[in-house]
Amino acid sequence: MNATPVIAIFDVGKTNKKLFLFDEHYRIVFEKTLQFTETTDEDGDPCENLEALTEWGRSSLKELTELGEFDIKALNFSAYGASFVHIDKVGKPVAPLYNYLKPFPEDLKKKFYDDYGGEIPVSMITASPVLGNLNSGMQLYRLKYKKPEVFDKIDYSLHLPQYLSYLITGQAYSDITSIGCHTNLWNFPQDNYHEWVLREGIAEKLAPLFSSADVVEARAFWKDFKVGIGLHDSSSALIPYLACFNEPFVLISTGTWCITLNPFNKYPLTEEELKQDCLCYMSYRGEPVKASRLFAGNEHETETKRLATHFNKPNDFYKTVEYDEKIINALTGNNPAAPEIKFAERNLSDYKNYETAYHRLILDIMWQQLASTKLVIQDENVNRIFVDGGFSKNAIYMHLLAEAFPDMEVYAASVAQATAVGAALAIHKHWNSKPLPGDIIDLKFYAKPSIV
Incomplete structure (x- = not known):
């Protein structure tokens, strides 16, 4: 054999x-x-x-x-x-x-x-x-x-x-x-x-x-x-997307940090962007990748523990909460503008149940995500957003992201072990005689809410 x-x-x-x-x-x-x-x-x-x-x-x-x-x-x-x-x-x-x-x-x-x-x-x-x-x-x-x-x-x-x-x-x-x-x-x-x-x-x-x-x-x-000489993990995780997609996109890589990466933004980093926690990574091709960072995964972990304690639920109860447009409409009403406070400052007694409070948490995170991601889009040619990591599996986050960016195509993306796959793809031509497979990335499209 x-x-x-x-x-x-x-x-x-x-x-x-x-x-x-x-x-x-x-x-x-x-x-x-x-x-x-x-x-x-x-x-x-x-x-x-x-x-x-x-x-x-x-x-x-x-x-x-x-x-x-x-x-x-x-x-x-x-x-x-x-x-x-x-x-x-x-x-x-x-x-x-x-x-x-x-x-x-x-x-x-x-x-x-x-x-x-x-x-x-x-x-x-x-x-x-x-x-x-x-x-x-x-x-x-x-x-x-x-x-x-x-x-x-x-x-x-x-x-x-x-x-x-x-x-x-x-x-x-x-x-x-x-x-x-x-x-x-x-x-x-x-x-x-x-x-x-x-x-x-x-x-x-x-x-x-x-x-x-x-x-x-x-x-x-x-x-x-x-033997390859190795890559920084954040840059490596971007490689499957660069290998599979030629048209401009941004990738929101979610975990403890939600990092928005735009490999197609060629504008120099500005002082104002720096003050708002933007930076540049470097792609394996040696090209700057403008990025913005948001500590949203950490906030989510902290606040879901607070929710669990207040409503007497397991820490991971949020995984059972389905997207409910009626709750979103009730929370935003006629004032969809960004709130002036963060969820950590909210009184949980104001919410009748866990589900409503959790929708409020993701809404509050989404306003921050909208501002963070907009910092690095800056290009009318970018019309697709890919989300990988923990929040890509969160239907409430994904639906709200599609609503926040109504002119963009929003996808939940999944690459099994993206960082490791990226390191393999970087030196593909040296070890693999087969063409790049077209099924490395699984995509799920999230349509913007329809207007009734």
Whole structure:
């Protein structure tokens, strides 16, 4: 029996570490998930267990090569961003994998922005709101001034996806999807590193840039592989849509954050957009992707717990609530304008039942979503909105979104393991002789409400 040709994808999230094998039709033929207990850095702050992650990467590939039913043609990696692994000349990590939520020293933040022209100018050029350690370039800046003995040992600082690739290939590269994502490193107008990266000696700690669509030839466990250099997970999740649709669209990727991504918005980031939490990601093709962020998933989780307590229901009772246009009409009446308060400020005793209060919650979230998404549409040629993630399965959210954007086609979209599929698609031509399948994305159309 012939072994099935596959690609292996290591998909590393903050919580779950996943390993997939996809066949040439992008069907999952093997899946494994692990979770690691966090450790702490030298300051006692929580951080990824880098030793366990490294061992998992190496041992998992060995395990896969021993599965006789599969012929692994290629490997690629996707992982969360804003995370550097700092290695010395022999590839050994010289520092913890610092958590991007680790507090950033205020004195150093002030020095940086004072030296380089202020928060707004730097943010506009780098398309990076001021986010502390979430601006991963600032982690290197911090090491230089607070831990120079560690900084001096660094040969290369690799973003996490590129470190995972390095474990297999032994070759250090940087990837534009990681470098270009709210790092403070990239000068978007000049399409190069920002001046501060050169002046501070940071550039020499960054490995050469390499295309996300190309591969490195490598040999491991007596087998040859074509190996991608890895991608930032948010950019990777966009790839199935870019591969399947040529006409302009926006994607609302929903989870804890609802991130509206517009790969077709070519307008430079403005000061006003920055103040409203807009930024730019970078596509695997090296093109800016304007994005806006809304903390709506977190709000939904918090407020549904409050609803459950008040109405004596299970925490997930909202999953049973169906869209009811009569409730929406009763709540909005003759005043469909956006409310001036958020749901957290509302008195739940004003609502006769859970269902009515939950419709009010989604209405309040939708007004925020409307404003957030409008920030990045800015193009009359965009006429489709795709929604993936948790809210794509929420009929009330989807119906209200269709009503909020009556001139757009609104779809709930589903891609099984979109981030992992994106990493496989990025290097499709190097391992897969078959054409791209047309059924990677499942779509459900939501029509705007009819006028009776």
